[in-house]
Amino acid sequence: MQTPHGIRHISQAAWRLLFPPMCPFCEATGHLDGALCPACRETLSPTQSNTCGRCGAPAPRHLALEAGCPRCRKQTFAFAGVYALGDYAGALQKAVIKMKRPCGELLALSLGEALAGIIPDATVFDAIAPVPMHLTRRLARGVNSPEILAEAIGRSVGARVCIDLLRHRRKIAQQSALAPRERKRNVREAFRVSSSWKIAAASILLVDDILTTGATADACTKVLLAAGAAQVRVAVVARGGVNN
């Protein structure tokens, strides 16, 4: 006769046989925890890269970035800096697209963990907040990736995640469907800070999928600063170009 432990053991073994843990990006099996496999982790989150601290854009290694990079030097942002795993291109672009699709949760969690790994001192943040996704878009997409990314970063660094810190004031058009100069107008006064949180003097990490023109992150940052936040930095999986 089997002990309850034995039954549990057999059922876990059977479960693993039917659904072997796999890398959520390349779907290779053989990993114990279902996280990104070592090859995908290196591809999607290179350990050796030079990125602009101001806007998160990858930059040639020799370039001095104190005053920003060629992509952001002429822009003004309310946020203090951006962390990004890399450019919205190649494998990282495919990963972002896959992460946003139904069943992309595990990949979003893995990318959030990788993102936490490139933030030098994430413990300085008093709160981690995702860029909010409007209910209609959330229902259409099925996956709220900014929220999952924020949860994964919070879990990795032990920081408080405030899922509902930012709210929509109104529905906005999808930024990626608009020309860069229209994006700022689209998100102007589109967000508000939830009255259930007090963020006076808080240092906040704002989390989103992609940063392209920076208009959405900038609009969110402005309301957080107006509500008393001391500083806002942004973490995104990928830094988009002007065409995406």
Ligand SMILES: [Zn+2]
């Ligand atoms: Zn993989």
Ligand SMILES: [Zn+2]
């Ligand atoms: Zn830059």
